[in-house]
Amino acid sequence: MQAVPKKKSYGLVRLGKRSVLTLGADLTRELKLTDGDLLELCVQDGKIILEPKKVIPADQEWFWTKEWQTAEKEAQAEIDAGLTK
Numbered sequence: 305m306q307a308v309p310k311k312k313s314y315g316l317v318r319l320g321k322r323s324v325l326t327l328g329a330d331l332t333r334e335l336k337l338t339d340g341d342l343l344e345l346c347v348q349d350g351k352i353i354l355e356p357k358k359v360i361p362a363d364q365e366w367f368w369t370k371e372w373q374t375a376e377k378e379a380q381a382e383i384d385a386g387l388t389k
Contacts, residue, residue, distance in 0.1 A: 335356060337356060343355060343356055344356075
């Protein structure tokens with residue numbers, strides 16, 4: 305049986321002028337968020353979910369393809385095993 309994640313409250317937030325939400329310092333510190341970070345907003349079962357996101361520049365997308373990451377892991381395994389000079 306899968307464990308249900310505990311819900312942790314960070315208090316209430318108020319929707320301000322221009323629909324601005326201010327997140328508390330405790331939450332931003334725990335999630336290591338800084339000014340300008342992007343959050344994806346989703347609605348699921350009537351609940352608002354904010355998920356931190358990072359944007360990959362288009363000219364760097366190749367590095368994050370499945371094929372390239374597989375090759376990176378193989379190369380790192382060879383380095384860790386001392387098979388390189």
